[in-house]
Amino acid sequence: MLAADEELRHAVPDPAVTAVIKDPSTTLDRQIEAALTAYADRPALAERATEPVVDPATGRTTLRLLPRFDAITYRELRDRTAAVAADWRQHAEHPFSPGDIVCTLGFTSSDYTVIDLACAHSGAVAVPLQNSATAGHLKPIVAEAEPLIVATSIELVELAIDTTEDSATLRRVIVFDYHPEVDDEREKFEAARQRLIESGRPVALDSLADVIAHGRTLPSQPAHAWDPDELALLIYTSGSTGAPKGAMYPSRLVSALWQGWFPEAGGHPALGLSYMPMSHAAGRAMLVKSLANGGCTFFTARSDLSTLFEDIELARPSELMLVPRICDMLFQRHKGEDTARLRETFLGGRVLWAVTGSAPLSAEIGSFIGECLGFPLRDGFGSTEAGAIMIDGVVARPPIIDYRLDDVPELGYFHTDSPHPRGELLLRTSSIIPGYYKRPELNGEFFTEDGYYRSGDIMAEVGPDRLVYVDRRKNVLKLSQGEFVAVSKLEALFVTSPLIRQVYVYGSSERAYLLAVVVPVEGASREAIAESLQQIAREAGLNSYEVPRDFLIETEPFTTENGLLSDIRKLMRPRNGAPPNEGNGS
CATH class of the missing domain: 2.30.38.10 (Luciferase; Domain 3)
Structure with missing residues (x-):
């Protein structure tokens, strides 16, 4: 495959660079410098190309996606990172010091990566915020973190202002993924600036482009020399089963991400597709893995993942991280099709490594994805707090x-x-x-x-x-007759029904049976769904108490926008076990 694919050949990691990055004595700043310098001429980050389009009726400008990706090199990434760090460290009114906090609110992108690397260069503590969360959810995090800077995408700038309205430490808001030629975006930016002026708070608002331009006029600043136990990153848990908590990552744990979260995943060209949030350890690990190996990360174009499958076809990645919800979507969309053809067309014919994780995946869906890939889908298991725990059911040592x-x-x-x-x-x-x-x-x-x-x-x-x-x-329920039920395993089984798009199973010790909320495919009847659930239960050998006695039909899908899915498309299970429409007050 390498002989026939120039892009793959040029993305093979350099063993000498890999040895430096994986050396336990190499500190975080030296790891980053090694990658950005050694791979300077390689493409590092790629986003969908766009072109401005003027509506003839209104005269307003929007952006239209083009069927290709445009990339920046490691040299350009290094230059932008250094410019942001120079601006932060030498700002006339609010100079930045190592140990200060930067909260980032937005979807994964090239700009987001620049800000994240600027945090490492400056000695900042990076705090990625969940981009699908509400202001009410984020305010306690901001209050606890006490940031000096909040970086936000233009898409979420209003949420950022709402979230930080009570912050006494905030001095700068930096807006990224901003295109001033787009009327809606420019108006959002100006409205945010006006809100801050009217609030009387000492908070300045700048675009990332202006920060970079200013930083390039200043003397460059040396990268912060990280102590292994110095705090570098806070990852707040999603709160799917409780209040968010900030997991502390000293620089040695961030360095471990650069060394590789997935033990045997190195050596091949790392052309990845990024669609997972940077507030999730696995999404962050995949992006860092690509950078550490001299690969290129392609970012999906829309935060709602509406272009994800189109982006996969255009990017033709060599490696994929597939959360179960994406696997479910692939299964529902392509089951019954020729998997060998899908491998060459939809997946691009050059995926060399793929892993799933974060939630259970049914055997049927896992088998289907493996057939599409042409090799078994790896099953990674880990957590924000503990990192990698096992691969394919085998404990990861180290x-x-x-x-x-x-x-x-x-x-x-x-x-x-x-x-x-x-x-x-x-x-x-x-x-x-x-x-x-x-x-x-x-x-x-x-x-x-x-x-x-x-x-x-x-x-x-x-x-x-x-x-x-x-x-x-917390997902194991005890029914009133004493039976124990693992509900997420049942959800992974029932979602394989051709009549079900999504399903939520719930119960309590007050009942002897389970209930469910079902988001059906269009045209599916209640009777047909009930029979499908029974058929799946018979084929899987489930006990009678593991089959929902009744279910609600919900036509609105579970999404991050309505608060029923986390950033990584995992069900937000209420602590009281109530169904989504009860537990979330909707």
């Missing part, structure tokens, strides 16, 4: 040092269970976070006295270093 399963008597899981021990997975790992930001009281809840991290994941140990995921501890 970084895992030791693990054990703790009994969960209230849910009926014991290490004495037959045929396999079961319980909550407890971990000791070199990639564990040191704790949660400004929340030391949580350490006792999530860490044992002997230093093991409580993962919250129920596992079965089927052999030495071989684990099978059962469910999140």
Whole structure:
């Protein structure tokens, strides 16, 4: 494949550079400098090309997507990063110091990457905010983080102003992914500037383009020399089962991302497609993986993922991170089609490595995706707090040092269970976070006295270093007759129905049965859906109590916009187990 594909050949990692980046003694600043310098002439980041279009009726300008990607090189990425850092460090009114906080609100993009690398160059603590969250959800995070700078996409600038209206520390708002020639965007920018002026707050608003232009006129600043234990990143959990908590990443853990989160995934050309948020560890790991290996990351054009499949066809990636919701969409869209043809047309014919993770995936969908790829889909399992935990059910060593399963008597899981021990997975790992930001009281809840991290994941140990995921501890329901039900596993099964687009299963100890909310395909009847659920249950050998007794039909899909999916398209399961239309007050 390399012989016939020039783009792939030019994206093969340099072993000498890889050795420097993977060397445990190489600090974060030196890792970044090694990649950006050694691969200077290679394409680094690519976005969909656009052209301005003037509506003849209104005279207003919009942007039209073109069927190609345009890229910037590692040299240009390094130049923009250094310019932003020069502006921050030498700003006349609000100079930046190492350790200051930068919150970033927006969808993954080239501009977002520049800001993130500028944080590393400046010694800033980067705080990526969930781009699908509400102001009410984000305000406590901003209050806790106390940022000096908030960077926001033009798409979310109004949300950024709302979210930071009570911040006493904020001094600058920097707007990225901004095209002043587009009327809607320019008006948004000016309205945000006017809001800040009228508020009387000492907060300046600038475009990223202006920040870069100003920084290029200033003396360059040396990259911050990172101490391994110095705080570099805060990743706030999505809050899908509770209030967000800021997982602390010292620079050594960010360095570990550059060394590679996925143990055996190196060596091949890293042409990736980025559609996952930077506020999620896996999405961040995939982007960094590409940069560390001299590859090119192609960014999907729309934050609602409406162009995702078109972007995949145009980018022809060599590696893919596929969350289960995207796998579900591929299955629903292409099942029954010739998988070999899909491999060459839709996937571009050059995917060399692909992994899924973040939630259970049914065997049927996993098999279908594997047939499309032409090789088995890898199953990665990890967490924000612990990093990589296992690949294809095998414990990842390194970084895992030791693990054990703790009994969960209230849910009926014991290490004495037959045929396999079961319980909550407890971990000791070199990639564990040191704790949660400004929340030391949580350490006792999530860490044992002997230093093991409580993962919250129920596992079965089927052999030495071989684990099978059962469910999140908080997703296991106990029904009134004492049966235990792993609801996310059931959702992964039922969504394979050709009549179901999405499904949410719920129950409680007050009932002896399950209920569900179903988003059907167009034209599917209630009777046909009920029969389909029964058929899937029979084929999977489910117990009668694992089949929803009744279900609600919901015509509006679960989305990030209505708060029913997280940034990585995972169901936002209310803490009380209520169905989405009850638990979220909609």
